Amino acid sequence: SVFFIAFMPYALILLLYKSGLLSDLQMPKRKERLLPLLAVNLCVLTGFMFLFFINSGDVLKAVYLIYMVGLPGLSLITMFYKVSFHSSYVTMFSLTYMIIFGKWAIFTLLLIPLVGWSRVRLKRHTISQVLIGIILSGTVSLTVFSLNGYSFYRYFPPGLMWNIFHIITEHLKYSFPGKSINMLFFFMMFALVLYLNMLIFSEGSYLKKGETCFLKRNICLFR
Template identity: 30%
Template sequence: MARLFTEIFAPAVLAAVMPVVIGAHAGAAGWGLLAALFCAAIPYAMILRGVRRGRLSDRHIGERSQRTGPLVFGLASVLAGLGLLVAGGAPRELIALIVASFAGGVVATGINHFWKSSIHAGVAAGSAVVLVLVFGPLLLTSAAVVAAVGWSRVRLEDHTVAQVVAGAAIGAVVAGVVFGLLR
């Protein structure tokens, strides 16, 4: 069950789904798909390439020392996608999501230099906050997913409880502040 939660709610999966959901909500699913390409598909393809070539330990990049390169590449990809969204006049709500994703990525990359916070928990918590801000308090139930992801990361011994709590707190605060201000 822990492996299932880790895979289903992995950062790459949420980074692919959230732009489509927010894009569709804003009446612009095509823009959401474009954002998903730059926020998830391109960065994840680079990670898979690194795993195949033996440069990365696994697709979740469990080794903290291996995370910086893929995180920086992912940020560059998100920034390129954001540039296209802004230049093309994508909906404000979608742009706010991508800026929040970028900001969360910057914080996670900075923290990664010193400590291994849970990016799984951060992306799950940030996604939950955005869903509540967009769709209302009924989506507070998505906090159960955040808890399940956190449990899975600890259960699989990929993170400590402190790393999961810190990741979730960072993801929730960054997403809440940035998305909340820009939408």
């Protein structure tokens, strides 16, 4: 799945840039956005179908469905009004991280204003363009998770956690400025270590009475 949402899209965009069809990798010219955006959306659709072919886990399908719904929306809007994809991606990452690990992962929300500020500071986007990316991604992410019944905590295998981490970091590392992806990866690995060692995250365990549970699947669109 990393191949379809990270390697292929950026390889195609780089190819378009090298061939002269794109004058800038940031795609500031509106008329140059259609072809690369169509290519990226096609890659995501192919990857989503591939997950069903290999019978992937429901959580990964839900995360991928966010791409399936959110990316076409962002693509359509950006054909008429430039939207911050960086802010959109980091919002999806933060909400995915929190919906899986719970309230102690709330610190990831700090990445949203930091990335948004960096885009405005670099004069790549206006505040409104950043806010549109955040609002659209946040709405789609929360809606997809809710429709799939993800609202409270339940144990997930460490292998599945690693797959989610790998997909998100591989995709976002192209969006984060400079070497900030190293900090992101550090926090994610640190969280995984805590996940493996904390008793409340072990299979069959429950939180104490009165504590807030994090993630629990009740229904799922994929079954």
